[in-house]
Amino acid sequence: MTEKRSRSPEEQAFLSAYDSSQFPHPSVTVDVALVTVDEHRLRALLIRRTEHPDRGKWSLPGGFVGMDESLDAAAARVLEAKAGLSGIFLEQLYTFGRPDRDPRTRVISVAYYALAPTAALDVARGDPAARMATLDVSWSGERGGPARALDEQNKPLPLAFDHATILGLVVQRLRGKLNYAAIGFELLPKTFALRQLQTIHEAILGRRVNKDSFRRRMLASGLIAPTGAHESETGHRPAELYRFKRSGRT
Amino acid sequence: MTEKRSRSPEEQAFLSAYDSSQFPHPSVTVDVALVTVDEHRLRALLIRRTEHPDRGKWSLPGGFVGMDESLDAAAARVLEAKAGLSGIFLEQLYTFGRPDRDPRTRVISVAYYALAPTAALDVARGDPAARMATLDVSWSGERGGPARALDEQNKPLPLAFDHATILGLVVQRLRGKLNYAAIGFELLPKTFALRQLQTIHEAILGRRVNKDSFRRRMLASGLIAPTGAHESETGHRPAELYRFKRSGRT
DNA sequence: AAAATAGTGTCTATGAGACACTATAGT
DNA sequence: ACTATAGTGTCTCATAGACACTATTTT
Numbered sequence: 001m002t003e004k005r006s007r008s009p010e011e012q013a014f015l016s017a018y019d020s021s022q023f024p025h026p027s028v029t030v031d032v033a034l035v036t037v038d039e040h041r042l043r044a045l046l047i048r049r050t051e052h053p054d055r056g057k058w059s060l061p062g063g064f065v066g067m068d069e070s071l072d073a074a075a076a077r078v079l080e081a082k083a084g085l086s087g088i089f090l091e092q093l094y095t096f097g098r099p100d101r102d103p104r105t106r107v108i109s110v111a112y113y114a115l116a117p118t119a120a121l122d123v124a125r126g127d128p129a130a131r132m133a134t135l136d137v138s139w140s141g142e143r144g145g146p147a148r149a150l151d152e153q154n155k156p157l158p159l160a161f162d163h164a165t166i167l168g169l170v171v172q173r174l175r176g177k178l179n180y181a182a183i184g185f186e187l188l189p190k191t192f193a194l195r196q197l198q199t200i201h202e203a204i205l206g207r208r209v210n211k212d213s214f215r216r217r218m219l220a221s222g223l224i225a226p227t228g229a230h231e232s233e234t235g236h237r238p239a240e241l242y243r244f245k246r247s248g249r250t
Numbered sequence: 251m252t253e254k255r256s257r258s259p260e261e262q263a264f265l266s267a268y269d270s271s272q273f274p275h276p277s278v279t280v281d282v283a284l285v286t287v288d289e290h291r292l293r294a295l296l297i298r299r300t301e302h303p304d305r306g307k308w309s310l311p312g313g314f315v316g317m318d319e320s321l322d323a324a325a326a327r328v329l330e331a332k333a334g335l336s337g338i339f340l341e342q343l344y345t346f347g348r349p350d351r352d353p354r355t356r357v358i359s360v361a362y363y364a365l366a367p368t369a370a371l372d373v374a375r376g377d378p379a380a381r382m383a384t385l386d387v388s389w390s391g392e393r394g395g396p397a398r399a400l401d402e403q404n405k406p407l408p409l410a411f412d413h414a415t416i417l418g419l420v421v422q423r424l425r426g427k428l429n430y431a432a433i434g435f436e437l438l439p440k441t442f443a444l445r446q447l448q449t450i451h452e453a454i455l456g457r458r459v460n461k462d463s464f465r466r467r468m469l470a471s472g473l474i475a476p477t478g479a480h481e482s483e484t485g486h487r488p489a490e491l492y493r494f495k496r497s498g499r500t
Numbered sequence: 501a502a503a504a505t506a507g508t509g510t511c512t513a514t515g516a517g518a519c520a521c522t523a524t525a526g527t
Numbered sequence: 528a529c530t531a532t533a534g535t536g537t538c539t540c541a542t543a544g545a546c547a548c549t550a551t552t553t554t
Contacts, residue, residue, distance in 0.1 A: 023277075023314065024317055025275035025276065025277055025278065026275065026278050026315065026317065027273075027275055028275065028276050028278060028347075028358055064273065065276065065347065065358070067274050067276065067349070067356050068349050068356075069349065070347055070348050070349060071345060071347035071358070092344065092345065094342065095321060095342065095345040095360050097278075097315065097320055097321035097360070098320050099317075099318050099319065099320060106317050106318075108278055108315070108321070108358075108360075110345050110347070110358075142430075180392075193533085194533085194534095195532080195533080210516070210517055210518080212516085212517070212518075212519085212534095212535090213515075213516045213517060213518095214516095215533095215534075215535095216515085216516080217515085217516080220515090230525090231525095231533095232525085233525090233526075234525070234526075234531085234532075234533095235525080235526055235527075235530080235531070235532085236524080236525065236526070236530070236531040236532040236533080237523065237524040237525055237526090237531075237532055237533045237534085238524080238525060238526095238532090238533080239532080239533055239534085240533080240534090443506090444506085444507095445505080445506080460543070460544055460545080462507095462508090462543085462544070462545075462546090463542080463543045463544060463545095464543095465506095465507075465508095466542085466543085467542085467543080470542095480552095482552090483552095483553080484504090484505075484506095484552075484553075485503085485504070485505085485552080485553050485554075486503070486504040486505040486506080486551080486552060486553070487504075487505055487506045487507085487550065487551040487552050487553090488505090488506080488551080488552060488553095489505080489506055489507085490506085490507090
């Protein structure tokens with residue numbers, strides 16, 4: 001969408017005389033919530049802070065926005081640096097700017113969320129300061145509110161800054177988008193059984209969904225196509241594998 | 251949601267040594283799209299730019315975010331300064347941060363949208379550099395894309411910066427929210443006839459809606475209550491006036 | 501009385517939930 | 528053969544659109 005504008009000499013003179021440093025400016029960062037579904041639970045990548053403030057607490061991976069870098073590019077860079085992932089679903093969530101949200105200085109943070117299948121995250125292991133935490137919300141439906149992060153024993157992990165608020169908004173956004181946007185597929189491998197897709201939806205919504213009408217809805221949506229292949233070694237009748245069709249409905 | 255944290259002497263020492271000016275920082279602004287529905291059309295407040303860049307083009311009212319001011323507060327301040335309005339619906343939309351979106355310097359803009367009934371805007375008249383422009387989109391449904399701004403003769407008004415993109419996203423967001431959030435009422439006076447509410451919905455959606463099922467849906471929603479009063483001097487049977495009940499559904 | 505819109509009753513089409521049933525690989 | 532899950536057919540219920548009709552005010 002780059003627009004070419006022709007500028008008069010007068011306008012060009014004005015621009016070069018413009019001094020952007022006459023006022024103090026806030027810092028601008030991106031924070032990225034990398035979310036997956038594993039074992040019927042929503043999980044997000046958290047990083048243990050090694051520096052003040054909130055040292056020892058868990059935070060979303062984040063970083064400063066470069067002066068010549070778009071917000072999307074900054075978020076993708078953070079994701080690549082902290083999780084080794086690229087080319088996955090990444091979308092802006094909300095911008096947080098309370099003056100006191102970071103005690104160091106004024107920091108405005110543009111929050112993003114990213115979605116990836118669990119398998120893709122195996123690549124990203126090895127850092128002891130990073131972990132996939134389970135997300136838990138105390139509210140139902142799309143009411144909204146903060147999220148808690150839990151470890152493997154379902155013990156709460158303390159969250160830094162306002163990241164409980166950010167993670168809560170991620171869950172709310174995912175629930176809202178699930179019914180009209182094709183985000184479930186971002187959390188699955190290229191081919192998948194309908195039952196797996198249903199599990200994704202249930203993890204995001206935090207409730208069981210009706211099997212029959214879920215199947216019918218998905219098949220009628222035109223978003224998925226059967227591959228002919230089937231699961232194997234399941235201990236029961238194997239399900240057919242489907243793949244996601246980009247832009248099915250039109 | 252202010253959290254109190256206790257900080258160790260060590261942490262406090264770290265904080266006071268922190269130098270936030272070691273890197274260049276972008277400018278952060280808010281831009282506010284003040285939207286209303288008038289004569290079956292979506293309209294937005296635009297201001298003619300008197301300075302470079304894009305002098306003479308039309309832009310959303312905006313301003314820099316103060317160092318000790320939340321984003322919401324900055325948007326409310328801009329709305330008060332440029333339109334004399336306060337206490338109306340105001341919500342964050344999206345943050346725009348392309349490095350080249352403003353030729354002066356790096357400007358990251360947090361866009362907001364505000365909703366007010368047409369009557370409230372009469373207060374805001376008098377500034378010849380300000381006008382309510384009609385919004386027009388070439389796409390249907392919630393597909394998204396840029397918006398055009400039209401004057402009283404339906405001639406396009408040139409828009410500054412990326413404000414066509416911002417206004418397009420406003421329309422898209424309004425269409426998406428209409429079916430699950432009570433935003434129609436923000437565009438009407440305290441009491442209103444069902445037909446007026448339907449007109450609001452039609453202006454936002456850009457298409458006609460079924461009268462019968464619209465009435466039933468609204469009455470069944472629990473969001474509105476009859477007042478017993480009726481319109482008068484209509485030239486036909488007067489409609490009953492309703493009022494918006496905050497939190498009807500629970 | 502005519503005009504114009506408000507408001508009601510009923511039929512139909514669609515989509516989701518419920519439930520009963522059949523199908524099939526692994527053990 | 529048994530188990531567990533995949534997948535199908537049918538019924539019911541809720542909701543939206545369509546349509547016909549009645550109600551009420553101004554001119």
